Amino acid sequence: MLAQLFDTACLVSPTLRRFLMRKWFHYLSHSDKEVMMPFMNLGYASLDPKEEPLALLDHDAAHRYCIALYHHVAGAIDLQGREVLEVGSGRGGGASYVMRYLHPKSVTGVDIVQKAVHFCNTFYQIDGLRFLLGDAEALPFDDQSFDVVINIESSYGYGHIERFLSEVLRVLRPGGSFLYADYRRNEQLAALRQHLLDAGFTMLVDERISDQVVKALDLDQERKSSLIEQKVPRWLRPSFHYFAANPGSEMYQALRCGAIDYRRFVLYRG
Ligand SMILES: C[S@@+](CC[C@H](N)C(=O)[O-])C[C@H]1O[C@@H](n2cnc3c(N)ncnc32)[C@H](O)[C@@H]1O
Numbered sequence: 060m061l062a063q064l065f066d067t068a069c070l071v072s073p074t075l076r077r078f079l080m081r082k083w084f085h086y087l088s089h090s091d092k093e094v095m096m097p098f099m100n101l102g103y104a105s106l107d108p109k110e111e112p113l114a115l116l117d118h119d120a121a122h123r124y125c126i127a128l129y130h131h132v133a134g135a136i137d138l139q140g141r142e143v144l145e146v147g148s149g150r151g152g153g154a155s156y157v158m159r160y161l162h163p164k165s166v167t168g169v170d171i172v173q174k175a176v177h178f179c180n181t182f183y184q185i186d187g188l189r190f191l192l193g194d195a196e197a198l199p200f201d202d203q204s205f206d207v208v209i210n211i212e213s214s215y216g217y218g219h220i221e222r223f224l225s226e227v228l229r230v231l232r233p234g235g236s237f238l239y240a241d242y243r244r245n246e247q248l249a250a251l252r253q254h255l256l257d258a259g260f261t262m263l264v265d266e267r268i269s270d271q272v273v274k275a276l277d278l279d280q281e282r283k284s285s286l287i288e289q290k291v292p293r294w295l296r297p298s299f300h301y302f303a304a305n306p307g308s309e310m311y312q313a314l315r316c317g318a319i320d321y322r323r324f325v326l327y328r329g
């Protein structure tokens with residue numbers, strides 16, 4: 060009920076959506092004292108039974124599906140030696156994975172929630188990785204500062220997607236890549252594609268990954284549910300199950316039946 064109210068309120072106005080998203084992610088960051096939630100995405104699991112699972116260090120393996128989403132999106136191009144920006148870096152697990160496994164020159168994570176940025180700068184001590192406070196719609200960087208921008212499951216909460224896309228284009232160097240994944244209601248997809256083209260990107264990949272996301276939700280259900288049961292007050296649990304898209308939730312059903320589409324894009328800045 061609370062989750063549906065939240066969703067409806069988000070549709071009312073861009074300002075309200077931004078405000079509510081910020082509060083929600085502040086609350087999540089504040090609650091995760093034991094760092095059980097370095098990722099906040101729905102995850103990804105390959106549908107190909109022959110595909111080898113990612114070789115991960117023990118402490119990363121618990122977050123296999125969330126990491127697999129990063130691997131699928133950020134691994135679309137060779138990042139070695141590149142300067143990478145992640146917008147909406149959350150609790151930093153993804154930026155840390157990209158830095159440690161995909162070997163770019165640097166990764167800068169930006170998030171609008173101060174608590175998350177403070178946590179990341181304290182928790183991750185990795186050469187070349189840093190986190191800054193910033194708004195996706197007004198990025199705190201000079202023009203042409205990065206080779207690659209990554210954005211995973213963050214943009215649905217932005218007030219004005221056009222402002223975000225023009226900021227991505229501005230901070231990317233010519234020849235740079237924008238590696239992007241998020242979900243949208245089916246009827247919003249055409250507008251999203253149009254915004255990407257209007258911003259000036261060339262679209263190299265537009266892939267539906269909803270089935271892989273649903274598979275990850277099935278495989279990761281036990282871990283997420285037990286986390287919710289342990290950590291979340293009883294009255295808030297249905298909202299957490301909804302936002303985690305746990306099987307049985309409305310969000311899970313919508314992804315499964317195609318009312319909500321999860322997409323991955325590879326975009327090129329000429
Ligand atoms: C669902 S979480 C995903 C975090 C991370 N990408 C991951 O996959 O674990 C969305 C993140 O986007 C951030 N965010 C939302 N609106 C933002 C904005 N306008 N500017 C920067 N970050 C924003 C939130 O604070 C949150 O950390």
